[in-house]
Structures are given as structure tokens and as C-alpha cells.
Amino acid sequence: MRRIAVLTSGGDAPGMNAAIRAVVRAGTQQGLEVVGVRRGFSGLHRGELSLLGARDVANIIQRGGTILLTARSHTWRTPEGRARGAQVLRDWDVDGLIVIGGDGSFHGGHFLQEEHGIPVIGIPGTIDNDLYGTDHTIGYFTAVETALDAVDKLRDTGASHERIFVIEVMGRHAGHIALDVAVAGGAEEVFIPEDSKPVSDVLEIVRDSVAKGKRGSIIIVAEGYPGGATGVAEAIEAGTGLETRVSILGHIQRGGSPVSSDRILASRLGEAAVYALMEGRRGVMVGRGATGLIYTPLPETWEKRKDVSRDLYSCAKTLSV
Amino acid sequence: MRRIAVLTSGGDAPGMNAAIRAVVRAGTQQGLEVVGVRRGFSGLHRGELSLLGARDVANIIQRGGTILLTARSHTWRTPEGRARGAQVLRDWDVDGLIVIGGDGSFHGGHFLQEEHGIPVIGIPGTIDNDLYGTDHTIGYFTAVETALDAVDKLRDTGASHERIFVIEVMGRHAGHIALDVAVAGGAEEVFIPEDSKPVSDVLEIVRDSVAKGKRGSIIIVAEGYPGGATGVAEAIEAGTGLETRVSILGHIQRGGSPVSSDRILASRLGEAAVYALMEGRRGVMVGRGATGLIYTPLPETWEKRKDVSRDLYSCAKTLSV
Amino acid sequence: MRRIAVLTSGGDAPGMNAAIRAVVRAGTQQGLEVVGVRRGFSGLHRGELSLLGARDVANIIQRGGTILLTARSHTWRTPEGRARGAQVLRDWDVDGLIVIGGDGSFHGGHFLQEEHGIPVIGIPGTIDNDLYGTDHTIGYFTAVETALDAVDKLRDTGASHERIFVIEVMGRHAGHIALDVAVAGGAEEVFIPEDSKPVSDVLEIVRDSVAKGKRGSIIIVAEGYPGGATGVAEAIEAGTGLETRVSILGHIQRGGSPVSSDRILASRLGEAAVYALMEGRRGVMVGRGATGLIYTPLPETWEKRKDVSRDLYSCAKTLSV
Amino acid sequence: MRRIAVLTSGGDAPGMNAAIRAVVRAGTQQGLEVVGVRRGFSGLHRGELSLLGARDVANIIQRGGTILLTARSHTWRTPEGRARGAQVLRDWDVDGLIVIGGDGSFHGGHFLQEEHGIPVIGIPGTIDNDLYGTDHTIGYFTAVETALDAVDKLRDTGASHERIFVIEVMGRHAGHIALDVAVAGGAEEVFIPEDSKPVSDVLEIVRDSVAKGKRGSIIIVAEGYPGGATGVAEAIEAGTGLETRVSILGHIQRGGSPVSSDRILASRLGEAAVYALMEGRRGVMVGRGATGLIYTPLPETWEKRKDVSRDLYSCAKTLSV
Known part of the structure; x- marks a missing residue:
């Protein structure tokens, strides 16, 4: 593995920049080249890629939004769209792709890997916290x-x-x-x-x-x-x-500027996503659970349901007395 | 002048508490008793009054809302309502009333003074900044x-x-x-x-x-x-x-907690309103203009129009280039 | 169990008010009377107690500091001091005491229970997060x-x-x-x-x-x-x-106003502390770990050491590249 | 006048970026080219200049610090230093210089103009608010x-x-x-x-x-x-x-991100500084007073003294009762 790519997709979430920074810096520290894809899957489709070095992600950990821009793309929904995206990644000699986003984005990543063999790792980035396989999502x-x-x-x-x-x-x-x-x-x-x-x-x-x-x-x-x-x-x-x-x-x-918990979560998951690619993991989302990192096959993240805390729900009731 | 009253009326605005504190403390410091009226003119009507000492307004300068509560009252709109309010003030031996609010509240105060001879001073408290006679209103x-x-x-x-x-x-x-x-x-x-x-x-x-x-x-x-x-x-x-x-x-x-400019404005105007009553001023709003305090007859505050800054409007245009 | 007491002790921490509110409301909801002790152990010593109802803790969840005041007391360090405190609690017919604070406060609670049989439950309230038996402390x-x-x-x-x-x-x-x-x-x-x-x-x-x-x-x-x-x-x-x-x-x-995570943690632990007393637990701190609530004997909370996350420490290093 | 330069100097202050943006955009809108000098007078000395377009200052109005960087330079203190700076400006065909900073920076600007005939306009940027000729300084x-x-x-x-x-x-x-x-x-x-x-x-x-x-x-x-x-x-x-x-x-x-008052003041003064240069004003600071813009000769800004508000000082006393 010599070169990896990273993109943000779907609705933006505070902490996405911290995750991008972590991917770029952990990748760099491991001797990889990291390519940033702008505007999510639609940008990938159009070839909006460029190399990112450690200094390119300086001073962004505290910023809301995403420096890579994002889009609610539909290009990955068609086989042609995915084929085009895969070709761009091959043209750029990309050995693995890290997708920061929610379930829509993970669908895109999943099919890209299934159909074209591109190793994909997902990082949960969505304010809704509605992904199975992680206690919290970045931005929540x-x-x-x-x-x-x-x-x-x-x-x-x-x-x-x-x-x-x-x-x-x-x-x-x-x-x-x-x-x-x-x-x-x-x-x-x-x-x-x-x-x-x-x-x-x-x-x-x-x-x-x-x-x-x-x-x-x-x-x-x-x-x-x-x-x-x-x-x-x-x-x-x-x-x-x-x-x-x-x-x-x-x-x-x-x-808004992400709070500490989102920056820390994003930093840990960004780092872990790079290691996951290097360790040969494929088609999983890296999340953080009660006892550490969790790797969940991408389809499970949207198929399985994460319930709200019933204890907290009961607590809300008790304390409104 | 031995005893004055203060009320907040109309929509609440951040800094109203700072104004109440200033009225109570400046009054106390001048040897006056200060009575707080709860729920604006409707509370006045119902006799919701109580004495406020310097310690009663401790630790409120930083709080949003108004500890005296407020209401969008219609009681002052009828002669009977105003007569009732005036009677309550007389029963409580109140020699002057300070009204913190916007133009509706000032209408109430104005008629109370016109019809019943209660000395009234207005303090501009509204986020809209739409009162003539002050560069800024508390909460803006x-x-x-x-x-x-x-x-x-x-x-x-x-x-x-x-x-x-x-x-x-x-x-x-x-x-x-x-x-x-x-x-x-x-x-x-x-x-x-x-x-x-x-x-x-x-x-x-x-x-x-x-x-x-x-x-x-x-x-x-x-x-x-x-x-x-x-x-x-x-x-x-x-x-x-x-x-x-x-x-x-x-x-x-x-x-929300008022920003410094609102707290300072409220502190100055609250103090000035007490002095205004003691100096014999009647039926005016105390405001702050370019060169210091301004006293404007209450009706002018809603009859005259304060334009937006045309220079700033032009600046907005220039800088969006 | 009919009546319980609650106090805050040691350095104040944002979220202590949320914990007090939770104790009072969960207690009330369970049919208990709740007594607030002011100024921690020194106030207990001097008999500064009063009943708290559900409305007395309204609108405090968002406030920093502690409405019960706190003090870095040394009264609990002597057998006489503890005997005096225990006597006050018996005079007030208190069946159990909830102590919100850090290790110094837990020492006080521990000895009170050991020597005088007062059931004590600790809630971790300190910004330092240095207590064993909970992933996080209130205020952290x-x-x-x-x-x-x-x-x-x-x-x-x-x-x-x-x-x-x-x-x-x-x-x-x-x-x-x-x-x-x-x-x-x-x-x-x-x-x-x-x-x-x-x-x-x-x-x-x-x-x-x-x-x-x-x-x-x-x-x-x-x-x-x-x-x-x-x-x-x-x-x-x-x-x-x-x-x-x-x-x-x-x-x-x-x-400062506590962030959501501190308010939620405080709400959960305050509720759990009341239930713990009712269930007959004694001399434990209630904390929150990876998989839910944890009950740790008070001495363990200061004797055992909670390490920092080594993964996070390594992450800090990697990302500063 | 075809090309102007702008620099920030001395201690940084929130709102400096808003002032830079205003200078660049008002200049652009008036058909001028705007050159940004990095690292204040020391950067000027070393020739660290580059053209700035309207898009280069997009999305900076809300940021603390200064994108042009700043330094507490001593280069302007010697005749040789100033001569070198003037030569750089002439090499770059700069027809006027806008200096954003405090009294030290204005000294530098003043001598540059006196000795080398470079038209200079000052914009007050310092958190201390200690410059004569403006009610408030940017950052205050x-x-x-x-x-x-x-x-x-x-x-x-x-x-x-x-x-x-x-x-x-x-x-x-x-x-x-x-x-x-x-x-x-x-x-x-x-x-x-x-x-x-x-x-x-x-x-x-x-x-x-x-x-x-x-x-x-x-x-x-x-x-x-x-x-x-x-x-x-x-x-x-x-x-x-x-x-x-x-x-x-x-x-x-x-x-920190500048509050609205600093951003507005910076926007107005940045715009006004460009107009001042175009109108032929020289060697003045543009400030904002009670009734509008004020132009004060640079030496007066540090020689004359702006007192604190005595009314406010007295108010502080009254309200601490």
C-alpha cells in the first residue's frame, strides 16, 4: 500500500476536518501518500483529486464544515458512475479509499469495493448518530x-x-x-x-x-x-x-467549530482507518464502542438498528417531575 | 421621593436583568426604596409587587430574561386598567415608576403619567433597536x-x-x-x-x-x-x-447571557433613570447617544423614526464584491 | 428510607447543580424527602440544612458552581468533627447521605459511614477525572x-x-x-x-x-x-x-455552564445514587463505565489508579507529525 | 493611484482579518490593485509581498489573528530600515500604504511617509483601545x-x-x-x-x-x-x-473569532482607509467617533491621551453597592 485517498460525502458534520487531518497525518507518518478527493463521489467521478501533505491540514482541526467539500451525490447509484469513479482511483494509483460520511456514503463505498475491488474503509461522520457499529458518530x-x-x-x-x-x-x-x-x-x-x-x-x-x-x-x-x-x-x-x-x-x-469530543473521536477514527487499510481490512466502518475500536461490515452499519438509551429515556422522565 | 418602582414589559431582551440591578442598586445607594413589579402591567394591575434590596439583585447581571417576568399585557390599554394600576402604585406609596421595555410598554407608561400623574421614566429594552432617542436599545x-x-x-x-x-x-x-x-x-x-x-x-x-x-x-x-x-x-x-x-x-x-455592551448600556441607563426621577424629569425615555445621555419625551420614541445607518448599508454592498 | 441528604464538597465542578437537581427530583419522585446541606462537611457540622423540593432545583441544570455552596473542609478529618456531623444527620432524621465531590470528600463520607453507620453514596464531581471507578467525572x-x-x-x-x-x-x-x-x-x-x-x-x-x-x-x-x-x-x-x-x-x-455531557452524566448519576441508597447499597461511589453503571467501594476510588488512555497518548504523537 | 499595500503590525487583534478583507474588497471595487505585506514591517523589509484579490479574503471575516501575520519589528526604527522598506514599496509600484496596528506601527508608518513620501493611512487595531482619535479600536x-x-x-x-x-x-x-x-x-x-x-x-x-x-x-x-x-x-x-x-x-x-462590533468597525474603517488614500489624505489614522469618521494625524494618536469614561467609572462604583 503506497497511496490512499480520502473523501467526505453527504451532509457535512463538525469534526470532518479533524478526521481528514488525522487520515492525512497518520498516513504521512506511515509513509503513505494521501490524496484528497473534493466534492465527494461527484468530485471523484470528475477527477477532482490532489495530493495532501501534513502541512495542508494544519490549523483545520477547529473548523466546521469540510475543506474537501461535500455533495449529496447520485453518481455512485449507477454502475456506470461507480465504474467511472473506480477508473479515476486506478488512474491515480490509489490503493485504498477512506469515506467519511453517513449511510448513503457507505453505500457508495460498499459498491465501489464490491464491484471494482477498491479497498474501502468508512468513518462515521454524521450529526444524527444513527449508524450501527459505533457509540457515537463524528459531529453528534x-x-x-x-x-x-x-x-x-x-x-x-x-x-x-x-x-x-x-x-x-x-x-x-x-x-x-x-x-x-x-x-x-x-x-x-x-x-x-x-x-x-x-x-x-x-x-x-x-x-x-x-x-x-x-x-x-x-x-x-x-x-x-x-x-x-x-x-x-x-x-x-x-x-x-x-x-x-x-x-x-x-x-x-x-x-460550528467542533467540540472536543468530536475532535478526539475524529482523530482516533481517522488514525484507525489508516491502520485498518494497512492491516488489510476491507469494507468495514471503524467505530468506537464501550471497550475500544469496532470494525463493522459496511452493510451492517445501515441494516442494523442502534436504539436510543432506554435508561436515559427513563431518566428524562424521572427528572422532569 | 422615597420609593420608586420598576417593571419589565413586552418582549424580553438580554440585559433587562442588568437594568433592574442598576435601578435597584442606584436607588438603594441614593437612599430610595425600590419596589419590583412582576409580570409587567398585568402584574401591576394584580398587585404583584415586592421590595427589592441590593442583595436581591446579586448575581443576575449575566442572566438572560428578566427576574421580574414580563407579559405582553393589554390591561394598560383601557382607562380602567390604567386607573387600577395607578391605584396599586399609590397604595404602595410609589413616587415614580421606571418602565423597561419597548414602544408598547412606553405607551402604557405614558398614559399612566398623563392620566394619573405618576412620574414615569422609560428605559429602552428591546432587541429590535427601533426606538427613537437612543443609538442602541438594551438587548440589541x-x-x-x-x-x-x-x-x-x-x-x-x-x-x-x-x-x-x-x-x-x-x-x-x-x-x-x-x-x-x-x-x-x-x-x-x-x-x-x-x-x-x-x-x-x-x-x-x-x-x-x-x-x-x-x-x-x-x-x-x-x-x-x-x-x-x-x-x-x-x-x-x-x-x-x-x-x-x-x-x-x-x-x-x-x-442568552447578555454581551458586555448590553450589560454596560443597561447599567448606565438604569442608573441614569433613577437620577432622572430624582432630578424631577417626567415622561421621558433615557437613552444613550453619540455624546452622552439623551432624554426624549416618550411619545417621540415611537412617533419619530430612527433610520438605519446608510453608510453601513453602503459598506455592506461594497464589501460583498 | 424516608429522608436523604445531599451535599457538595471540595473544589466545585460544572454539573454539580445538575447532580443536585437529579438527586432532589429522583428522590421526590420516589417519595423521599431530600435535605440539602450547605457548605459541604463544614456546613453539616454547623447544621446548615434545609429541605429541598422539586421546584427549588428548577432552572439550575445549566448553571456552573453549586447552589449548595462548597468548602474545602477539614472538620471531617477529626473523630470529633465526624461525630458532630453524624449527630446533625440523626437530628434531622436523615437515613442516607449523598456526597458529590472528589477523593477528599469521599474520605469524609467513608469515615462517616464506617464510624457512625450512616449510609453514604458518592457521586464523582471533580474536573480532574482522577477517580477510579468511572470513565468520567462530572465537570471534566x-x-x-x-x-x-x-x-x-x-x-x-x-x-x-x-x-x-x-x-x-x-x-x-x-x-x-x-x-x-x-x-x-x-x-x-x-x-x-x-x-x-x-x-x-x-x-x-x-x-x-x-x-x-x-x-x-x-x-x-x-x-x-x-x-x-x-x-x-x-x-x-x-x-x-x-x-x-x-x-x-x-x-x-x-x-461556566456545564456542557451537555456533564449535565447528562450528572443527571444519570444523581438518579442512580438515589436508587442505590434505596436498594441498600452502602459506601460506594456510583460511576459510569463502558457498559453501564459501576459501583465501587469508596476507598478503591482513591486507592486504585485510573490511567490515561495510552491509545490516545499515542494518537497525540502520531497526529502532531 | 493604481496600487496600494496593506500590512498588520504589532500585537495581533481580533478583527484584523476583517479590516484586511475590507481594504482588499473596497480597493478592488474602486479599481485598485491591493498588495498584502506579510509579517509587518520586517516582512516589508524582506520583500514578502503578494497581490490579493477579492476571493483571497473570502471566509476570513470571522477568524481571529491575521492572515498577513504580524511581528513586533524593530526594522522601522532605523533610517536604513525605513529606506529599505520604502525601496521595496517603490519596486512594487505601490502608491499608498495602509497600516493596521497600534502606536508602534503608526510610528513606523509616520516616519516612512515623512522621510520617503509614501502616503500612509493608519487603521487602529489593538485590543487596548489606547489610541487617541477613535472611540474604539479594532479588537477591543x-x-x-x-x-x-x-x-x-x-x-x-x-x-x-x-x-x-x-x-x-x-x-x-x-x-x-x-x-x-x-x-x-x-x-x-x-x-x-x-x-x-x-x-x-x-x-x-x-x-x-x-x-x-x-x-x-x-x-x-x-x-x-x-x-x-x-x-x-x-x-x-x-x-x-x-x-x-x-x-x-x-x-x-x-x-478568538471577533465579535460583531469589531467586525463592523473593521469593515467600516478598512473601507474608509481606502477612500482616504484615494481622496489624497496622508499620514492620518481613520477612526470612528460619536458622529462619524475622524481623521487624526498619526503623531496625535500616540501623543494625545484618551481618558476612560469618568461616568462609567462612577457607575461601576455606584452599582457595586
Whole structure:
């Protein structure tokens, strides 16, 4: 193995730059050449590659976004697209590819390896934390912190006006962000896609809050809960006659300088991905679990389901008393 | 003058607590008793008053929201409501009232003084900065900072995806926040209620950006611009075929620990409001202008119009080249 | 079990308020009365106790410091002091005590239980993360984030002036903060008490940095490394003739609103401590490990040693290439 | 005028990048070529110049430090050094030079113009705010915010431990930062170089604080006050027997992403500096005062003295009651 490539793909996540840096520096330190692919699979398709040295990734560990740019590409979805991408990698004498992204990106990487024999290692980079095979994904910690900061701000206003705030956080299929934010934000209730409890459950909680003299309530709703924050707010207004305010946090959760946990996770996984390629591992995502690094076949990362912590879910309930 | 009262009213703004603290401490230091009214004019109406000592306002200068709570009250809109409020103040032997809020709150204070002879001093507390008679209002600086922080985060994503972000900031009637955020955020274009330029103006700017190879564009829209961010985004998509993302920052702009400029402004104006009452000033808002404190009759604060800085507006244009 | 008490002791740590809230709310939810002891063991000694209800701990989850106050007390060090404390707890009909703090506080709790039969549960609250029996201690994550924020700021100046910054972070006996900050801050080198490498090792690294054209270097030193940051800086100046700047971050690392990870950890452990008392556990610290909650006899928490992650230490080295 | 140059010199300050961006973009927009000089006057001396286009300054407005690098150079102090610098500018066909920095940098610019006829305009970039001819200098607002954030954190610990914190902020000759931080941080006392009151004044304040039951005290000391924070702390311990903690904030005050006020000030002054050169102004600093832009001959900026606000100083006193 003499030369490897790295790309970021799908939605950007804070810490992707730290992962790129780790791949480049660990690769360099191991005597490999590292090629950066710009704009994910669509850039690969178009041949947007260039060599990256250790100095090229200086002073980026603290930056949000990705210096390699990213795109939600569809080029890898067709056999022709993948063949073209593989050819580019061969033209560049690339012996292995590291893909930083989420499940869409891992699909791309998986087929590239299956059909064209390019060794591929995945690094989990997505704020949603919805990949099986790792306790946390790169970007998740920062997204939680950003959402929590917004909740803290809304609580100031909510408490001053004694209002009910219904706040929607990201998570199309998973309630990880919502649950963490609910516990850390001291929310009265949380709605996540993993639990099918009816929205009417919130009515008693809200009435109870008012009865207890709570000044302002915070309800957290994951994007993927049916109806979202708007649906929950409407149910509250219809069921209790109380006024609510909806806040949909949106894209700010994707940006910003990564917090320490994301930078450390990205550094470790970036380093580990390089070692994995050198050790001959193929078609796996490198993740971090309770007792160390985990290597999971790429298809399992999207086929198997990682549940939210039921203990934490129960804790959220207990502490909103 | 032996006893004064203070209340916060209307939308909360970061720095209101610093203003309350300044009123209580300057009053105490001058030998006055200070009464805090909870929940603005509606609380006044219901007699929610209590004495506040210097220690009661310890450790609040850094907190968002208002410890006195606030409400968007309509009680002061009727003569009966105002008579009731005046009676409560007389029952409590209050010799003067300090109202921290925006134009709605100042209306309430104005009529209270006109009809019932209660000396009233206003302190400008609103994030919108839309009051005549002061260069800045309490809460404005923090709202700009919060919005700017969001813009910086969105730029990370925007640059990584090479996307156009259309971001709506607060300002129902005024473009102050939007303009400051646009200059400080390095935005490509800004739409404010004070300028009637057509939304189609943005099309050339966006096309130009793409032609120049800019990675991602930021467009700032004040809430009060006709159509808001959604309207601008639709116009861009219809006119250029380019994809956009809309982000409406909303209520987070009201909360959070106040930045230094808001705390300092609030401290100065809170102190000055106490002195103003003691010096016999009546029915004025105390503001801070280019050369020091300004005292403006309350009606002028909402009747006269404070324009945005035209120099800054022109600067925004020049630097987006 | 009908009534329990909770106190914070030793150095304060961000997240202690979240832990107090969790104890009070989980206790209340389980039908217990919860008594708060102010000023740690010295307050216990003096009888500074009062009942805490669920509303008394509203709106504190986001606050730094501890609403129960703390003190570095020596009262528990004498048999008389402990006897006095035990008597106060009996006078208040307290059936169990939860101690939030570090090893000094756990000593106090341990002897109270050994000598007077008061059931005691410890919750690890210290920024240093130097307790055996838990992967992380409450306050640790926030301290790392605060230190990292400072490093990011110093890097701006360091890079602009092409200077060497030697930054000292907290950790009298442990290098956990230093190591995390070094990896997340992209430092060139890190010195921790756990590794006895000579300070002269840094000379080659610094010379190498200059040779590679790195703009500015960041060296992280744990407080407990012999000589501290000043010693390392002097060694660099003596050995290379290059100018350095020393920054000792100090007490700011103890304060501030806790980050999400500390709030969540504190919420979980506060809840678990109440359940532990109810289940009849005695004299243990409740911690969180790789696979869930861990209960460790109090003496083991200070007698056994928790090493820093050797993988992370090696990663720091690799990525500074 | 066809080509102008820009450099940053002396201590770096947040917002310098925003000023560079404004100079480059306003220049470009006016049809000028803009040359960036790296490493201030020493880089000028060595010919480290290169052309900067509008895209070269994209995405830097939010970054701390200076992309042009800076140095505390002594090359301009000798006639030979200045002659060499002037020759480089002539070789590069530069028609005017914009210097972003403090009084040392303005000395350099002044002599360059006096001796060699190079038109020079100064932009005030220093966190100390100690230049005559502008209400604020670029970087000042961010430094205050950073110091205030540290004070807020220390207050958490101070209040929890009921301790006296003596905090030293930057300001070798001026108390602007100290005064703003004291008011915004709710400090009990502030010591600045502009007031010669004896350190013993603090003793009564501290005793009084304790008597009033204040939990923890914050004392702010400007770097330039004789003895600094250490001297004040020693005086307190000697005079009252109370324990104190000293925190010297140091270089973190120079770094970090600039706050909105610094970015806006830098944008306006950068633009104005270009216009000033084009209008034929020479040897002046462009500043911003109460009623708009101000042009002050460079020597006046360091010869005349800008006092701290006496009203604010008095306010600090009143509100610490």
C-alpha cells in the first residue's frame, strides 16, 4: 500500500476536518501518500483529486464544515458512475479509499469495493448518530451542544414569559440528539421516532406543569417524530388552550467549530482507518464502542438498528417531575 | 421621593436583568426604596409587587430574561386598567415608576403619567433597536451576536455544500439587526424594511457570485421585509434555478447571557433613570447617544423614526464584491 | 428510607447543580424527602440544612458552581468533627447521605459511614477525572471544553506571531485534561504526570516544527508535570534560543455552564445514587463505565489508579507529525 | 493611484482579518490593485509581498489573528530600515500604504511617509483601545467579551466557595478593558492606571462585602496598575486576613473569532482607509467617533491621551453597592 485517498460525502458534520487531518497525518507518518478527493463521489467521478501533505491540514482541526467539500451525490447509484469513479482511483494509483460520511456514503463505498475491488474503509461522520457499529458518530456531540445552547436561550425567554416552547431538533430517523438535549436541557417532555407514544401524552404533562407552578415548559421533538414540533404544538393548543411557541433549530446544528469530543473521536477514527487499510481490512466502518475500536461490515452499519438509551429515556422522565 | 418602582414589559431582551440591578442598586445607594413589579402591567394591575434590596439583585447581571417576568399585557390599554394600576402604585406609596421595555410598554407608561400623574421614566429594552432617542436599545447587541453566531455556523455548511443560505433575522419594522449581521457575517446581500428595492435585485448578485466562483452565498433578510426569507428564497429558485436553504432564526435571538455592551448600556441607563426621577424629569425615555445621555419625551420614541445607518448599508454592498 | 441528604464538597465542578437537581427530583419522585446541606462537611457540622423540593432545583441544570455552596473542609478529618456531623444527620432524621465531590470528600463520607453507620453514596464531581471507578467525572467535559476554547484563541495569536505557546491546564495528579486538550487542540507535544519523559524531549519537537515551517507551536502541560508550563518554557528557551509564551489557564477551567455531557452524566448519576441508597447499597461511589453503571467501594476510588488512555497518548504523537 | 499595500503590525487583534478583507474588497471595487505585506514591517523589509484579490479574503471575516501575520519589528526604527522598506514599496509600484496596528506601527508608518513620501493611512487595531482619535479600536470589543466570559466563569467558582477573586486583564497603559469588564462583570472594585487611588482602598470594600453577606467578590485589575493583580491580592490578604485567588487572564484576550462590533468597525474603517488614500489624505489614522469618521494625524494618536469614561467609572462604583 503506497497511496490512499480520502473523501467526505453527504451532509457535512463538525469534526470532518479533524478526521481528514488525522487520515492525512497518520498516513504521512506511515509513509503513505494521501490524496484528497473534493466534492465527494461527484468530485471523484470528475477527477477532482490532489495530493495532501501534513502541512495542508494544519490549523483545520477547529473548523466546521469540510475543506474537501461535500455533495449529496447520485453518481455512485449507477454502475456506470461507480465504474467511472473506480477508473479515476486506478488512474491515480490509489490503493485504498477512506469515506467519511453517513449511510448513503457507505453505500457508495460498499459498491465501489464490491464491484471494482477498491479497498474501502468508512468513518462515521454524521450529526444524527444513527449508524450501527459505533457509540457515537463524528459531529453528534457538537450538534447536541449547539441545540442545547439554543434551548438554554429559549428557556430564558420561556421562563420570563411563562411560555411553552416546542423545539424541534435534527434526527430524521433517530432520537439521539433529541434525547440528549431533553435530559441536558431539563425538558418537560421529549418525542422521538423510536417511541410511538401518542402526542396526547403531552397534554397531561403540560397541565401538570402549570399546576405545579412551573414557569415555562420546554418540549423537545425530533424531526422524525410524526408531525414534528408543529404537530405537537397544535395538539397542545387544541387540548389545553395554552399558547405555545415553536422553534425549529434547523441547519445551525450542522455547523460550528467542533467540540472536543468530536475532535478526539475524529482523530482516533481517522488514525484507525489508516491502520485498518494497512492491516488489510476491507469494507468495514471503524467505530468506537464501550471497550475500544469496532470494525463493522459496511452493510451492517445501515441494516442494523442502534436504539436510543432506554435508561436515559427513563431518566428524562424521572427528572422532569 | 422615597420609593420608586420598576417593571419589565413586552418582549424580553438580554440585559433587562442588568437594568433592574442598576435601578435597584442606584436607588438603594441614593437612599430610595425600590419596589419590583412582576409580570409587567398585568402584574401591576394584580398587585404583584415586592421590595427589592441590593442583595436581591446579586448575581443576575449575566442572566438572560428578566427576574421580574414580563407579559405582553393589554390591561394598560383601557382607562380602567390604567386607573387600577395607578391605584396599586399609590397604595404602595410609589413616587415614580421606571418602565423597561419597548414602544408598547412606553405607551402604557405614558398614559399612566398623563392620566394619573405618576412620574414615569422609560428605559429602552428591546432587541429590535427601533426606538427613537437612543443609538442602541438594551438587548440589541446580544441579538446581533446570537444571529451572527448562527450565520457563522450556517456558513460552514454553506461553504462545504456550496449552497445559498437565506437567513431571516428578527426586526418586524426595522433592519438594524439584519444590517449589522450582514456586514459582520460577510453576507452577499441584505433585505430590510427600510429599503423597497425589489427582491429581483438579488438574482444578479447570486448569478454573479456563482460566476466569481464564490463557495456558498449568505443572504440576510429582516423579518419585516415583505415575504421574508421564504419569499426571497422562492424568488432565487424561480429566477436562477439554484437550490436554496432557508433558516429562520426566531426566538433564540431573544435569549442568552447578555454581551458586555448590553450589560454596560443597561447599567448606565438604569442608573441614569433613577437620577432622572430624582432630578424631577417626567415622561421621558433615557437613552444613550453619540455624546452622552439623551432624554426624549416618550411619545417621540415611537412617533419619530430612527433610520438605519446608510453608510453601513453602503459598506455592506461594497464589501460583498 | 424516608429522608436523604445531599451535599457538595471540595473544589466545585460544572454539573454539580445538575447532580443536585437529579438527586432532589429522583428522590421526590420516589417519595423521599431530600435535605440539602450547605457548605459541604463544614456546613453539616454547623447544621446548615434545609429541605429541598422539586421546584427549588428548577432552572439550575445549566448553571456552573453549586447552589449548595462548597468548602474545602477539614472538620471531617477529626473523630470529633465526624461525630458532630453524624449527630446533625440523626437530628434531622436523615437515613442516607449523598456526597458529590472528589477523593477528599469521599474520605469524609467513608469515615462517616464506617464510624457512625450512616449510609453514604458518592457521586464523582471533580474536573480532574482522577477517580477510579468511572470513565468520567462530572465537570471534566466542561473543563476540557473551556481549556480547548482557550487553546483555540491562543493558536490564533500563536499562528499570527509564529510563536511557541506553552499552556498549563489543570490536573495536579492526572493528565486527562491535558491529553484530551492536546489531541483536540492539535498540540505539538503534551507533558503529563503519568509519563516521566524528560522535558528535553520537547527540544527536538520544537526544532522539527520550525524546520517543517509550522507557524506557531502549542505545547500542553498538565499542572502536575514537574516544573509545570514555566519549567517547560524555560527548557525550550535555554535549549533552542526561541522565544516562548506561557499561559496558565487556572481557575476558569472550574466554572461556566456545564456542557451537555456533564449535565447528562450528572443527571444519570444523581438518579442512580438515589436508587442505590434505596436498594441498600452502602459506601460506594456510583460511576459510569463502558457498559453501564459501576459501583465501587469508596476507598478503591482513591486507592486504585485510573490511567490515561495510552491509545490516545499515542494518537497525540502520531497526529502532531 | 493604481496600487496600494496593506500590512498588520504589532500585537495581533481580533478583527484584523476583517479590516484586511475590507481594504482588499473596497480597493478592488474602486479599481485598485491591493498588495498584502506579510509579517509587518520586517516582512516589508524582506520583500514578502503578494497581490490579493477579492476571493483571497473570502471566509476570513470571522477568524481571529491575521492572515498577513504580524511581528513586533524593530526594522522601522532605523533610517536604513525605513529606506529599505520604502525601496521595496517603490519596486512594487505601490502608491499608498495602509497600516493596521497600534502606536508602534503608526510610528513606523509616520516616519516612512515623512522621510520617503509614501502616503500612509493608519487603521487602529489593538485590543487596548489606547489610541487617541477613535472611540474604539479594532479588537477591543472582543477582548472585553473574552475577559468577561472568564469573569463569569470565575464568579461561578467564587460564589460557590465564597472567595475573593482578583482578576488581571490586559491594558498596559489604559484601563478601558478593566473598566468595561468591571461594570459588565458586576465587580466589587476596579483598579486602573488612570486613577492613582491607593490599593488600601480595596480593604474597606472587601470588609464591607463580607459584612453585607456578599458571596464571593470580584476585583478587576488592569495590567498597568502598579503591582497588578498580585499586588492587590497581597494587600487584601495582609490587610484583612482573607484568602484570595489571583487569575491573570493573559493572551487569551488577544485571540478568538471577533465579535460583531469589531467586525463592523473593521469593515467600516478598512473601507474608509481606502477612500482616504484615494481622496489624497496622508499620514492620518481613520477612526470612528460619536458622529462619524475622524481623521487624526498619526503623531496625535500616540501623543494625545484618551481618558476612560469618568461616568462609567462612577457607575461601576455606584452599582457595586
